[in-house]
Structure formats: structure tokens, C-alpha cells
Amino acid sequence: xxxxxxxxxxxxxxxxxxxxxxxxxxxxHVFNLGSIPETFKEYPNPIARISLPEPKARGExxxxxxxxxxxxxxxxxxxxxxxxxxxxxxxxxxxGLTAQFGDTFFRTAPSAGGLYPVETYLxxxxxxxxxxxxxxxxxxxxxxxxxxxxxxxxQLTEAALQQTVVLCAQVTFIWSxxxxxxxxxxxxxxxxxxxxxxxxxxxxxxxxxxxxxLGVCAVGAFYDDGVNHIMDFDGEEExxxxxxTVGLRSEQKPA
Ligand SMILES: Cc1cc2nc3c(=O)[nH]c(=O)nc-3n(C[C@H](O)[C@H](O)[C@H](O)COP(=O)(O)O)c2cc1C
Numbered sequence: 319x320x321x322x323x324x325x326x327x328x329x330x331x332x333x334x335x336x337x338x339x340x341x342x343x344x345x346x347h348v349f350n351l352g353s354i355p356e357t358f359k360e361y362p363n364p365i366a367r368i369s370l371p372e373p374k375a376r377g378e379x380x381x382x383x384x385x386x387x388x389x390x391x392x393x394x395x396x397x398x399x400x401x402x403x404x405x406x407x408x409x410x411x412x413x414g415l416t417a418q419f420g421d422t423f424f425r426t427a428p429s430a431g432g433l434y435p436v437e438t439y440l441x442x443x444x445x446x447x448x449x450x451x452x453x454x455x456x457x458x459x460x461x462x463x464x465x466x467x468x469x470x471x472x473q474l475t476e477a478a479l480q481q482t483v484v485l486c487a488q489v490t491f492i493w494s495x496x497x498x499x500x501x502x503x504x505x506x507x508x509x510x511x512x513x514x515x516x517x518x519x520x521x522x523x524x525x526x527x528x529x530x531x532l533g534v535c536a537v538g539a540f541y542d543d544g545v546n547h548i549m550d551f552d553g554e555e556e557x558x559x560x561x562x563t564v565g566l567r568s569e570q571k572p573a
Pocket of ligand 1: 388389390391392481483535536537538539540
């Protein structure tokens, strides 16, 4: 560590230090049990709510083979559409509900404290049966809320530092964090956990995409406020944290 950094730690070092668990920080933290945050988001007036087809597991199912084959894939065939059934399978793999205990619904991916602060949005460029535009996924109702109609490829690519993988993808997953959900329990440490949650979700997308013979690529390089603007996130209470593209592989073999 440089002398300057020792004297005046930069944000990364301060973040690590100030979000550390210590016996003192844990003993002084109190929950307000009366205000457990809602773990499902719903838009009051979407253009439409579109029920998703029941997710069907198809393709390769051997986990060991999938782990061996998983890659970030960036070469897509642009003029074909993704099947809605496959999109449904991917959404289920990332955030599908799998069990219920009391009021808590558990999902395919783990989440710190079962608070599920990550919301899933899609920019759909080319999917059978869906209009082009921006959608929000509701895992509980298992549907898509259609939020904004139109072509956002160029804007989203621009916000993703001109990465053409976004321009060519049939769908881009955009994950946001609703910070209040984690902050209720973890205070500032919640900011660590939203990224860990998102990593689990993205890995599920990678593996499910591999099973279906699709190309998935994580996208962590983006102008945050560029994406927040497209998505109408305020950038503080709800902010983009991660994205991933899904495309029909140009060398795609039938799964
Ligand atoms: C947090 C994170 C952010 C990433 N961001 C990008 C990105 O913006 N653009 C991109 O093309 N790949 C991105 N990747 C993919 C990595 O480049 C890729 O995982 C790495 O080169 C290893 O290759 P593999 O995924 O094929 O094993 C990202 C991966 C992670 C985990």
C-alpha cells in the first residue's frame, strides 16, 4: 500500500474497512422487525403483463459437462429470434421460485438473508412473440411487465462502452439492486451482498445458456448512469449492478 493510500485511503479501501463485520459492529446493530422490506417489485402501470410459458428443461443436463463447456460467448447470429420458451427457461434458471417456507420464497440462486435485492430486467431485441423493448421479470407471478416499447440497442451499446456484443444480442439481461432490501438487515454491508447475489444469478444464466446451446456473456463494463437513465433507475435506491447478453451462437448446434 502506498504512503498516500495509508494516509488517506481511497474509496475501495474505505469500503472494505467500513463494511467489515467486527464483534462491535454486530452487537450494536438492531433490526426493525416491523419494516421487513417487500422482496417483489411490481410496476403499477406497465404497457402489458405477459405470462411466460412454463419453463422446459431441454438440452444438455450433465452439470459437469456444462461446467467444462461454459464460456463467455460473444459471436451471435443477428437476424434470427430467440424462442420464448428458451427465454423462459433462462429466466427460471436465474430467479425461478423453488420452495416456500412461511412468507419466504426461495429461488434457484442463493441470496444473503433471503432478501433478494436483485431485480431482473430485459432489453428484448429479438424474441419470438415479444415486441422489442424493455421488460421487468416478476418471478412470483412468472410474467414479464412490458415497460418501454422500442429500439434501445444503440443506446444500451453506447452505455456499455460500445461493446458490440450488446448490439448483436437477442436479449440483454440488466440486473439492478434495490438497496433498501439488504440495508434493512445489513446496513452498509448490503452493498457487498448485492454484487455477490448478482454473481450467483449470472452464473446460473451462463450454465442454463450453455445447456440450451446459447451464447452468454457477462457485461460489467458500462456507464452506470447511462444504463440507469435508459432504465429509469434513480441510481441510488435502485441502480444497475450487472448485465449479461444472450444470443444465438453463430456456430450454434442444436441443443
Ligand atoms: C464481473 C465480470 C464482468 C465482465 N464484464 C465483461 C464485459 O463488460 N465485456 C465482456 O466482453 N466480457 C466481460 N466479462 C467476461 C470475462 O471477460 C470472462 O469471464 C473472462 O475473460 C473469462 O472467460 P470465460 O468466461 O470464457 O471463462 C465479465 C466477467 C465478469 C465475471
